[in-house]
Amino acid sequence: MSLQPRLDNLLELRHQAHTLGLASHHLVNSSFSGLYASVFRGQGLNFEEVREYREGDDIRNMDWKVTARTGDPHLKVFREERERSVMLCVDTGPHMEFGTRSTFKSVQAARAAALLGWAANGLHDRVGGVLFGGGDWQSSYFRPTKDRRALWQLLKILATPGSNANESPPELLSEVLQQSAKGLGTGGLVFVIADFNRDLKGLGKGLGQLRQHHSVVLVPVDDPADRELPDMGDTLFRSADGELLSVDTADKAGREAYRRAWQQRREQLIQLANGLGCAMIPLLTNQDVHTSLVKGLQRRMRMRAFL
Numbered sequence: 001m002s003l004q005p006r007l008d009n010l011l012e013l014r015h016q017a018h019t020l021g022l023a024s025h026h027l028v029n030s031s032f033s034g035l036y037a038s039v040f041r042g043q044g045l046n047f048e049e050v051r052e053y054r055e056g057d058d059i060r061n062m063d064w065k066v067t068a069r070t071g072d073p074h075l076k077v078f079r080e081e082r083e084r085s086v087m088l089c090v091d092t093g094p095h096m097e098f099g100t101r102s103t104f105k106s107v108q109a110a111r112a113a114a115l116l117g118w119a120a121n122g123l124h125d126r127v128g129g130v131l132f133g134g135g136d137w138q139s140s141y142f143r144p145t146k147d148r149r150a151l152w153q154l155l156k157i158l159a160t161p162g163s164n165a166n167e168s169p170p171e172l173l174s175e176v177l178q179q180s181a182k183g184l185g186t187g188g189l190v191f192v193i194a195d196f197n198r199d200l201k202g203l204g205k206g207l208g209q210l211r212q213h214h215s216v217v218l219v220p221v222d223d224p225a226d227r228e229l230p231d232m233g234d235t236l237f238r239s240a241d242g243e244l245l246s247v248d249t250a251d252k253a254g255r256e257a258y259r260r261a262w263q264q265r266r267e268q269l270i271q272l273a274n275g276l277g278c279a280m281i282p283l284l285t286n287q288d289v290h291t292s293l294v295k296g297l298q299r300r301m302r303m304r305a306f307l
Helices: 007-016 032-039 064-070 105-122 149-158 172-180 203-211 252-276 289-305
Strands: 045-052 074-080 085-091 126-132 141-145 189-194 215-222 234-238 244-248
Touching (some): 085 105, 085 141, 085 172, 105 126, 105 149, 105 189, 105 215, 126 172, 141 149, 172 189, 172 203, 203 215, 203 252, 215 252
Antiparallel strands (some): 126 141
């Protein structure tokens, strides 16, 4: 398995952004691009007013809180916004070079960025991005553009083998998120595609500041071994500082503690996202990215239907 996808494969994903794709043909019945537009259409519209419902109005825009308070049906009215900026924040740290199943986290992250980028581009949104987690992330910022230039440059780097030995400290994630807001104006849409199975220090502050003016979607990239440590007997692991550690993976109590630790970190992430109003679409290394994103968007639509 390669740690990076091929650039031509990422470019080819623009077709799956508009069609079902072979891997998802029997699982979903709507195009990814259309589903993406439906879920995030609020970012392409500006709220204008609440008025009484009129015959023929789209009931999906009902304001149920005002309706319940007044006793009469009321509707939210939006004004179309012709331009929207989308930022793809992609984790490229050494922890992304991990995978025990079909592929590596780094490959899944690149595929997700490509699909989301092509879907946004297909809707004539401005697309940009920032790569973080390894090396000089300040030089890996791409201002959103209407054409495909920024997206193509982003995907090219994601497909290029490089050294990610110098991982950025966790607290820099807040700074990275602030960097992603450059050139967005207001009402932008930011995707954070990353390995969240680690210290979340700085994430809450960065997300809180970002959410003041933009919508945010967290895309955790997981491997099954992040949650369930397989029984491999005595196994050598190398720590982040290069130290070799011997772990008895056959110890049931140890594996259970490992699973609980993962679950606790994930629950903290979910609580953080819910508290700040961020959407979350998890991905797994052993699942098709296109199918996972479609199912995640479908879940988001069902959740919105009850709000």
